[in-house]
Amino acid sequence: MIQQSQLVSAIVVFDIDGVVRDVSGSYRRAIADTVEYFTQGAYRPSLADIDVLKSEGVWNNDWEASQELIYRYFEAQGQQRNSLELDYHAIVTFFQSRYRGPDPENWTGYICNEPLLLQRSYLEELSAGGIAWGFFSGATRGSANYVLEKRLSLQSPVLVAMEDAPSKPDPTGLIATVQQLIRYEIDRLTPVVYMGDTVADMYTVEKARSLYPNRTWIGVGILPPHVQESPQRCDAYAETLKIAGAKVVFSNVQELTPAEIQKLL
Template identity: 55%
Template sequence: MIRDVSRSYRRALADTVEHFTGGAYRPSQKEIDDLKAEGCWNNDWEGARELIYRYFERQGSPRSQVPLDYKRLVIFFEERYSGKDWSGYIQDEPLLVDVAYFQTLDQAQIHWGFVSGAPRDSAEYVLKHRLGLAQPLLIAMEDAPGKPDPTGLRMAYRQVTDQETIPAFYVGDTVADMQTVANARKEQATTPWIALGVIPPHVKPEDRQLYGDRLRAAGASAVFERTCDITPAVVAAFLGQLAAHDSNGGQ
């Protein structure tokens, strides 16, 4: 998790739901979190569509009778999120890490990359133009099915190594992220996959424990307050635990 999307993606999602319900319903951050907790709405276009359908269902209209044009929905969403020449809400995303963080990973010889559900152009805009990374490893929306399908994660892994026994850490802030790791274990069991959760900044103090519990229930080995808390020392500690586990015969 490298950026706070509460005022960008989530704002665009809420705008989209409000627009296509005729101004009758605007989901709160908590309602969006609850939707994300279901684990199958990593794509915010699809999440917006689902909330629209659910609104009309509560009004007694079956979704099959809701005249919703998905292409128009995507266009509306992107006009707000991306805007013309990246002038949209994407400009309102506070970065949660900096180049120095990735330099510390490089110095510790930890390979890193990104598996994103965002379109490649917007993901690269953030990574290259805002964060300042030169040629980051990136698997984007166009490259693989959406999470929790593990294809994108496995593609990123194969770009780093041709082995299958090197431990892989995946850091994310949604249930779908954690489920992606669980699914990767099923498809590539020889790799030690480790899911690390991060609680997004927008989550209120009184809700952070619940949010963290949801990530743990979905498979997170540990939950952190910030991505930058996942230091090389933390990674080394997990690797030490794995080594100890293997030396004890997996007990």
């Protein structure tokens, strides 16, 4: 981590899902499982279907995204959503049984097999380059800490998770992450870079900028692995992120080196 005596040139805040870890076979698989279950097997959304929903910029919470896809399926069948008796708690419970596993204390679900998209050495490189870093994610604190502390062996990283702030694109969590990092005697106008893989992430940066225009806020888009299967899909996703406000888009988080950060500033 940054030493208090060290000159800090930038703050980098990371989203986690799709940036730090590949969730195409975990969170997004759990969304598909959940929608399929609550539509009685009639509809299983593809990764592209989920991307289309998330491109609207307001479905960062995967439990709510699952519920919305269920609603939209039944609406397409001619049913009104206010006539459906969806139990949100049951949706969350089912989703978690797939993502974490059936035992909430001993996780055996999809989370156990998420590929990492960055290494601890990359974070150490940022620190050595005078760049402070932390995490703001819509994942639960337990899920976020599973990857940060158990997988990456980070000790008490600065983290704002689902329980700590409203869902993106509300910028409260991003601002809270920055405020925690400012405790380390960082200049209060130090530029902030937020790295995310969704439209909601880029909108969050825009909203933070509108609240605190004196600080430089930079949105950096990261292409999640599942969209990199074809050049056409990759280009379309990158364009979507740029339209939403991304200053630049990378295919992997570790491409944003200290040198690249200085270029953005």
